[in-house]
Amino acid sequence: MMKEFIVLGVAGAAFAAAAADGAGVRKALAPYIDRLEIPGYVSVLIDGDREEWVVEGWSDVAKHTPMAKDSLFRICSQTKGVVGAAAAKLAVEGRLDLDAPVSRFLPEFARLERIASETNGVKTIVPVRNVLTVRNCLSHTGGFPFETAVSHSLGWAGAPLRVAAASGAATPLLFEPGTSWKYSNAGIDVAGAVIEVVTGERIEDHLRRVFFEPLGMKDTTFHPTAEQLKRLVSIYYVGTNSACVLQTRYRPFDGPYDSPDRWPSCGAGLFSTPHDLLEFYRMLAFGGVSRDGRRILPEKAITDYLAVKQTPSGIGTSYSFGMFVKGDWFGHDGALKTAALLNPKRHAVWLWMMQCNYRTNLNRWHQYNVWLPVVNRFFAQETGKGSNGQTP
Numbered sequence: 001m002m003k004e005f006i007v008l009g010v011a012g013a014a015f016a017a018a019a020a021d022g023a024g025v026r027k028a029l030a031p032y033i034d035r036l037e038i039p040g041y042v043s044v045l046i047d048g049d050r051e052e053w054v055v056e057g058w059s060d061v062a063k064h065t066p067m068a069k070d071s072l073f074r075i076c077s078q079t080k081g082v083v084g085a086a087a088a089k090l091a092v093e094g095r096l097d098l099d100a101p102v103s104r105f106l107p108e109f110a111r112l113e114r115i116a117s118e119t120n121g122v123k124t125i126v127p128v129r130n131v132l133t134v135r136n137c138l139s140h141t142g143g144f145p146f147e148t149a150v151s152h153s154l155g156w157a158g159a160p161l162r163v164a165a166a167s168g169a170a171t172p173l174l175f176e177p178g179t180s181w182k183y184s185n186a187g188i189d190v191a192g193a194v195i196e197v198v199t200g201e202r203i204e205d206h207l208r209r210v211f212f213e214p215l216g217m218k219d220t221t222f223h224p225t226a227e228q229l230k231r232l233v234s235i236y237y238v239g240t241n242s243a244c245v246l247q248t249r250y251r252p253f254d255g256p257y258d259s260p261d262r263w264p265s266c267g268a269g270l271f272s273t274p275h276d277l278l279e280f281y282r283m284l285a286f287g288g289v290s291r292d293g294r295r296i297l298p299e300k301a302i303t304d305y306l307a308v309k310q311t312p313s314g315i316g317t318s319y320s321f322g323m324f325v326k327g328d329w330f331g332h333d334g335a336l337k338t339a340a341l342l343n344p345k346r347h348a349v350w351l352w353m354m355q356c357n358y359r360t361n362l363n364r365w366h367q368y369n370v371w372l373p374v375v376n377r378f379f380a381q382e383t384g385k386g387s388n389g390q391t392p
Contacts, residue, residue, distance in 0.1 A: 024374040024377065024378075025043045025045075025052075025054040025371060025374050025375075026054050026056060028370050028371060028373070028374050029041070029056065029370060029371060030056075032370070033056050033057045035243060036061065036243040036244050037238060037241065037242065037243065037244065038057060038238070038244070038354065038356075039057055039058055039061050039234075039236045039238075039244045039354070039355075039356070040056060040057025040058045040059055040061075040066075040067035040233070040354065041054075041055075041056055041057060041067065041352065041353065041354040042054070042055050042056075042067060042069070042071070042274040042351070042352070042353040042354075043350075043351070043352055043371065044274060044278050044349070044350070044351040045349070045350050045351075045375060045378050045379075046278075046282060046285065046347070046348060046349040046350075047346065047347070047348045047378065047379055047381075048346070048347050048348075050378075052378070053069070055067050055068060055069060055274075059071045059231070059232075059233040059234065060233070060234045061234070061236070061244065061246070062246070067233070068231070069273065069274050069275045070219065070231060070273045070274075070275055071231050071232075071233050071273060071274070072219060072224060072228055072229065072231040072232045072233065072271055072272075072273055073232075073233050073271065073272060073273065073274075073277075073336070073338055073353055073355060074235075074250075074253055074271055074334070074336055074355065075270050075271065075272045075277065075334045075338050076253065076268045076334035076335040076336055076338070077185075077267065077268050077332060077333065077334045077335060078270070078272075078277070078332050078333065078334045078338055078339075078340065079188075079265065079266060079267065079268055079269055079270040079322075079334075080188050080266070080267060080268075080322030080323075080332060081306075081321075081322040081323045081331070081332045082207060082211065082270065082280065082322070083138075083188055083191060083192050083195070083203070083207075083266045083321075083322055084138055084188075084191075084305075084306060084320065084321030084322025084323060085211070085284070085297060085301065085306060085321070085322070086195055086206060086207060086210060086211070087134070087138055087191060087194075087195060087305075087321055088297075088301035088302070088304075088305035088306050088321055089210065089297055089298060089301050090195065090198060090199070091301070091305060092298040092300045092301045092304070092305075093298070095198055095199075096134065096194070096195075096198050097134070098133065098134050098135040098138070099133050099134070099135055100133060100134060101131045101132065101133060102132045102133065102134060102136075102137060102190060102194060103132070105134075105193075105194045105197040105198065106165060106166075106169070106190070106193055106194065106197065108166050108169040108170075109132060109168075109169045109190075111127070112127070112128040112132060112169065112173060113125045113126065113127055113128060113172045113173070114126060114127075114128050114143060114172055114173035114174065114175060114176060115172050115173070115174060123172070125172050128143075128173060128176060128177065129176060130176045130177045130178055130179070131177065132173075132177040133177065133178075134191060134194055135310060136177045136178055136187070137187040137188065137190045137191040137194070138187070138188070138191045138310070138321040138322065139181075139310040139311050139319050139320065139321060140181050140182055140183050140184050140187055140311075140317075140319055141177065141178050141179075141180065141181055141182075141311055141312065141315065142173070142177050142184065142187045142190070143173030143174050143175045143176065143177050143179075143180070143182065144168055144171065144173060144174070144182065144184040144186040144187040144190070145171065145174060145182070145184060145186060146182070146183060146184050146185060146186070147184075147185050147186055147252075147267075148164070148167040148168055148170075148171045148186050149167065149171070150163065150164060150167035151164060151167070151185065151186065151189075151265075155251065155252055155253060155254055156185060156252050156253050156265040156267065156268045156269055157222070157253065157262045157263050157264070157265045157269050158261075158262075158263070159263055160263045161189060161192055161193050161196065161202075161203060161263060161264050161265075161266065162193055162196070164186075164189045164193075164263070164265070165189050165190045165192070165193035167186075168186045168187070168189065168190050171186070178312060180315065181311055181315045181316075181317045181319070184267070185265065185266075185267025185268055186267070187267075188266045188267040188322065189265065189266045189267050191266065192264070192266030193266075202264075203264050203266060204221070204222050204223070204264050208221075210296075211280060211296065212276075214290065214294065214296055215276075215279045215280060215283060215290055215296060216276075216279060217272070217276035217277075217279055217280060218276070219231075219271070219272060219273045219275075219276050220270060220271065220272040220273070220276045220277070220280075221270070221271055222262070222263075222264040222265070222269050222270060222271070223258070223262065224257050224258060224271045225258060226258050228271070229257055229258060231273075232257070232271075233354075233355040234246060234247075234355065235247040235250050235336060235355045235356070235357065236355065236356050236357070237356070237357045237358075238356050238357070238358050244356065247357055250336070250357070252268070252335075253265075253268065253269075253335075257271070268334075268335065274351065274353050277338075277340070277351060277353070278349065278351055279291065281331070281340050281342050281349045281351060282342075282349055283296050283297065284297070284302055284306065284342050284344065285342040285343060285344050285347050285348060285349045286344070286347050287299045287302060287344055288301065288302055302344055303344075305320060305321055306320050306321055306322075306323055306330060307320065307323075307325065307328075307330050307344060308320060308325065309325050328343045328344075328345045328346070329341045329342065329343045330342065330343075336354070336355045336356060336357065337352075337353075337354045337355065337356045337358070338352065338353045338354070338355075339351075339352045339353075340352070346379075348379060350375050350379075352371065
C-alpha cells in the first residue's frame with residue numbers, strides 16, 4: 001500500500017566535506033542488524049560513476065540465509081512505475097493516446113457511476129459526467145478506490161488482469177475523474193489492461209520484451225519459478241526495540257507464488273532482485289539508456305511523462321505515471337519496505353530493499369532517520385555525470 005513518499009534533500013555544506021561510502025551505511029545500521037531489529041537489507045547509491053552497495057543481514061533469519069544481490073523480493077507497488085514507463089514509451093511512440101477515453105480500449109467503461117453521497121451507510125449513486133482517460137488511471141485521478149471487491153477478496157494477484165480491470169468498471173467511483181487524487185491499485189490495473197489491448201501482448205510478455213530482457217532483468221517476473229523462490233526473502237514483523245518476528249502470510253499478496261492461479265497485478269504484483277531493479281532505475285536515471293549504452297526508453301518518455309507531475313494543477317499530490325515526483329527526483333516505494341528515487345539530471349539513484357511489516361510508520365525511523373543522513377552525505381559530494389552520462 002502507498003505510504004507518503006519522503007524525498008531526500010541536500011544535506012548542506014556541513015555534510016559536503018564528510019566522506020560518505022558504503023561503510024557509512026553499514027555503520028549507521030549495524031546496531032539494528034545486530035539485535036535483529038532489522039533482519040536484513042540492501043542499500044545501493046549511484047551518483048554518476050560512483051556506485052556503492054551494502055548488503056547486510058539475513059534473507060531468512062532462522063535458516064541463516066544471507067541477504068544477497070540476487071535475493072528475490074516482493075516489490076509490490078514499485079510495479080506501478082514499471083507499468084507507467086511502458087505506457088510512457090507507447091505514448092512517445094504515438095501508439096497510445098493518454099487522453100483517450102478508457103472506453104475506447106475497454107468497452108465496459110462506457111457507462112460509469114460514482115458515489116454522490118452517503119448517509120447512514122446508504123450510498124447515492126449517479127452517472128459519471130467526466131470522461132475517464134488513460135492518464136487518469138496512471139496518475140490516480142480516475143476516482144477508483146484502492147482496490148475493488150474482486151482484488152480485496154481474492155488478493156492482488158487473484159484474478160486475470162482483464163477481470164480485475166472490469167471489476168473497476170463495475171465499482172462506483174469515489175469522485176469525478178480528474179477532480180481529485182486517490183491512490184489506487186485498481187486504476188493501474190485498468191491502465192495495464194489498456195496496454196494489453198494497444199500492444200496485443202499480455203502485460204507480462206510486453207514488460208519482458210521492452211524492459212526485462214534488454215536490461216538483463218532475468219529474475220523480474222509476475223510468475224516466479226520454484227527455483228527462483230528458493231531465493232525469496234522472508235517477511236518479518238518488526239516492533240519497537242524488539243527482534244523481528246517471522247510473518248508467515250501477507251494476505252493481499254499471499255502464496256503459493258508459483259501457483260497457476262496467480263495473475264499479473266499491475267498495481268503490486270512483480271517480484272524482483274536488487275540487481276534487476278537497479279538496472280531498471282539506473283536506465284531511467286541515465287535518460288533511458290542501459291548500462292552498456294543501448295537505448296531502452298525514449299528520453300522524452302522520462303522528461304515529458306515520468307519525471308514531471310501529471311496530476312492537474314488543482315491537485316496537490318505530485319504524481320506522474322506510477323511514480324511520485326518532487327523537484328528533480330522521482331520514484332516509488334513498496335508495501336514491504338522497498339523504495340527507490342532517481343534523478344536524471346545528475347544521473348543519481350538510491351535504492352533500499354527489505355521485506356518488513358512495521359507498526360504504523362516505525363520503518364521511517366530505521367529507513368530514513370538513520371539511513372537517510374548517510375544518503376544525503378553521499379549526494380552532497382560533487383561528482384561527474386558518469387561514463388555514459390551523455391545519453392545518445
